[in-house]
Amino acid sequence: MWADLARRTNRLVPDASVAAVADALDYLCLAQLYLRxxxxxxxxLxxxxxKTRPAGHWGVCPPVNRMLATLGPLQAAVPNGYELHVLHGAGHAGPSALAHAYLTGRLGHAHPDLRQNAAGLRELVAGFPRADIGGEITPMIPGHLHTGGQLGPALAIGQGTVLDAPHRLSVVLIGDGECETGTTAASWLATRALHGTGDHGTVLPVVLLNGMRMGGPSVLSTLSRAELTxxxxxxxxxPVYSDGRDIGQLRQAVAEALGAAQPLGIPGPSSVLVLTLDKGHGAPAHLAGTPAVHKTPLRDPAGVPAEFDALADWLASYQPTQLLTSSGRPRPHLLPALxxxxxxxxxxxxxRGCVAASAQVAGHAGGRPFAQVIPEVLRARAEQGPFRVFSPDELASNRLDLADSHGRLVPWAVEVLNEELCHAWAQGYTETGRHALVATYEAFAPITLSLIQQQIKHRAVRRHAGLAPLPSLVYLLTSLGWHNTLTHQNPSVTSALLAGGDPTLHVLTPADPARTAAALTFALRKLDRCTLVVAGKHTxxxxxxxxxxxxxxHGIAIWPHLTHPGPGEPDLILASAGDLPAEALTTLARRLRAERPDLRLRYVHIHDLTALAEDGARPLALAPDAFARHFGTRAPLVLATSGHPADIHALLGRRHPGLRLAVLGYRDPGRPVPQAHLRQLCGLDDADLWQLATTLTDAPKEISVP
Known part of the structure; x- marks a missing residue:
């Protein structure tokens, strides 16, 4: 379908119109960099x-602009029910994205001061890079599923956008420097892991082989044409090649590449378009082929006469009045290509009904092990609509049996031994409105930390732009370090994400498999969150x-079966966050009730760590009266977490209870140790907990007051 559409638009839309759009994009990029x-x-001139201090990047703009101009007629002709997305993996293409959104009118719809008129054109050019939009690709520029500037994941994100979407084509513009990243390198072969996983759309990768990174030649550019093939x-x-200098030939190459492109998951070769236009094409001849073209090739044209003359000639070469009217609108001969x-x-x-549905799931799961109830939750979710599970070859290890009756993995679950690909596929899937889960070892999740943080930033900008909410990013972190070897002990992804302070982050620490089932059900129904569900498979x-x-x-509750009733301050408060802490502290609580019946005890379970945050800092942060109701004002408090104790201290911030609080959690032993020794090292074994509790409750009361 896509190849036929390309061939038809190649016949109907003149090459001259497409070339004029490419020139207009080049000119607008150059004007944004230099003119005020x-x-x-x-x-x-x-x-x-x-501008006295030009800022931005020119080098990537010419090849990106030629692709945007070439794809324009296809985008205009996409029939109802089909979609064509363009993802920018090549870094720093913000000027191109802004220029294209301006020419199509989409920018003016999102930002009325950037409409197609004389004032809007002046603001586009003089205001770059605007503080409220920036100079890079973000959702502040309409129509972008992926925030530009982070090299590596764009191809995999593009693959995620077309899963279960046979009506969708995603064209991914990949810089040749980006091809050096591990994520991009893995993405080429990883499509084989998608064979037999359903009916998918098509991805057309476009490698912008312009020959250079910021500081010198790219590795890919050192290959001969035969080696590259x-x-x-x-x-x-x-591979299909084009140098992009002749727009007609580039359009034919795109049609050829689309003709050879296979829907994702179909065995056999698919196509890649290799665009070899030189980096910074069009820059003054004495700068061509040098690292100077990466950013603004002329560094100070306002102050250096020779540079000013070069800039004036460069700008004039595009004949901007032949491309845009005096009122800032594209001239009629550009319109067929826009x-x-x-x-x-x-x-x-x-x-709706998230709590009720989640509680119902927990009721069915009560008393049964993780390995039974969590696969049931995922299978039930898959029956409700588009849903995918991505895991780095760890489903069986994590006791998530998602095999069919023949022992084969169900089509909606995909395993590939690359955490970054799992995240990027899930990101592309959720950014196009479908629900997904990434299931991985707790210790391996930090590999994807940068990707998670970038998606959180992307979602934050989406909200700022007033865009509709999307399905949440959900991680199930299991195979916790408490039951693993030293190399598989690392709860730091939670620490790093909590430190970011994003209000949509939730860290769920359920106490048992039934609560884990409820937590997953809840997280997968909610929109626009980033939720980590931390749960051991051995519970x-x-x-x-x-x-x-x-x-x-509310993310927190007092457990009445372990709490002495009645008003007043208890003698001791125990608080757990996670399944192993709940097991350890409930054992302690039962012993205290049996052996110290006179001791007034309160037991609190923290289901969502963010409930501990300072009042007003996060949606579930306890108000001061609720905080005091749970954690008292004078009583000693023992809080156990499955992660780093520092997470708790950081969340509490200025309302930290002080010396009356003892936080127990994971401490790196620095060497391999038995599991029992690890618990002892962290103070979570029965003997140490009993000693701590009795010491706190036997101490004079004034000692425990901060």
Whole structure:
């Protein structure tokens, strides 16, 4: 379908229109980098028209602009029911994205001061890089599923966008420097892991082989044409080449590449378009082929006469008045190659009944082990609509049996031994409105930390732009370090994400498998969150579920079966966050009640760590009266977490209870130790907990007061 559409638009839309759009994009990029006035050169350029400190990147713009211009007629002709997305993996293409959104009119819809008129054009050029939009690709520029500038994941994210979407084509623009990253390198072959996983759309990778990174030649550019062909052929991709100088030839190459492109998951070679236009094409001849073209090749044209003359000639070579009218609109001969602005897709309906549905799941799961109830939750979710599980070859190890009756993995679950690919596929899937889960070892999740942080930033900008909420990013972190070897002990992804302070982050620490089932159900129904569910696969201890609703709604609850009733301050407060801490502290609580019946005890379980945050810092942060109701004002407090104790101290911030609080959690032993020794080292064995509790409750009261 896509190849036919390309061939048809190649016949109907003149090459001259596409070339004019490419020139207009180049000019607008250059003007954004250098001009602060006189955006159409309506009068002779003067140094006062030029920015004193040019900022931004020119090098990647020319090849990106040629691709955007070439794809324009296809985007304009996409029939109803089909979608064409462009993802920018190549870094620093912000000027191109802004210029294209301006020419299509989409930018003006999102930012009225950037409409297609003289004032809007002047603001686009003079305001770059605007503080409220920035100079890179973000959701502040309409139509972008992936924040540009982070090299590596774009191809895999593009693959994620077309899973279960046979109506969708995603064109991914990949810098040749980006091809040196591990994530991109893995993405070429990883499509083989998607064979037999359903009906998918098509990805057309476009490698912008412009020859250079920031500081010198890219590795890919050192290959001869024969070596390059062998490289891509060995990866299962049939390369189609174009130098991009002749727009007609580039359009034919795109049609050829689309003709050879296979839907994702179909065995056999697919295509890759290799665009070899030189980096910074169009820059002054004495700068061509040098690292200077990466950013602004002319560093100070406002102050150096020779550079000013070079800039004036460079800008004038595009004949901007032949491309744009005096009112800032594209001239008629550009219009056939420009797609019309399309409305943003409607958002997903707000989820209803999350707590009730999650509690019902927990009721069915009560008393059964993790290995039974969690696969049931995932299978039930898959029956409700588009849903995928991605895991780095760890489903069986994590006791998540998702095999069918023949012992084969169900099509909606994919394993590939690369954590970054699992995240990127899930990111592409959720950014296009579907639900996904990444299931991995707790210790391996930090590999994807940068990707998670970037997606959180992307989602934050989406909210700022007023875009509709999307399905949440959900991680199930199991195979916890408490039951693993030293190399598999690392709960730091939670620490790093909590330190970021994003209000949509939730860290769920359920106490038992039933609560884990409820937590996953809850997390997968919610929108626009990043949720980590931290749960050990070995948990066998179960707790009463009477407070589950409160835990789901508020992230915390007092467990009445272990708490002495009545008003007043208790003698000791025990608080658990996680299944192993709950097992350890409930054992302690039962012993205290048996051997110290006079001791007034309060037991608190923290289902969502963010409930501990300073008042107003996060949605579930306890108000001061609720904080005191749970954690008292004078009583000694023992809080055990499955992660780093520092997470608790950081969350509590200025309302830290001081010396009356003892936080127990994971401490790196620095060497391999038996599991029992690790618990002892961290103070979570029965003997140490008993000693701590009796010491705190036997001490004079004034000692425990901060």
């Amino acid at each position: 006035d006189n955006p159409l050169l309506a009068r002779p 003067t140094p006062a028209d030029v 062998s490289y891509f052929t060995g990866l299962g991709h049939q 797609p019309l602005p399309r409305p943003e897709p409607d958002g997903l309906p707000a989820p 066998n201890v179960h707790h009463p579920l009477e407070t589950l609703d409160e835990e789901l709604r």
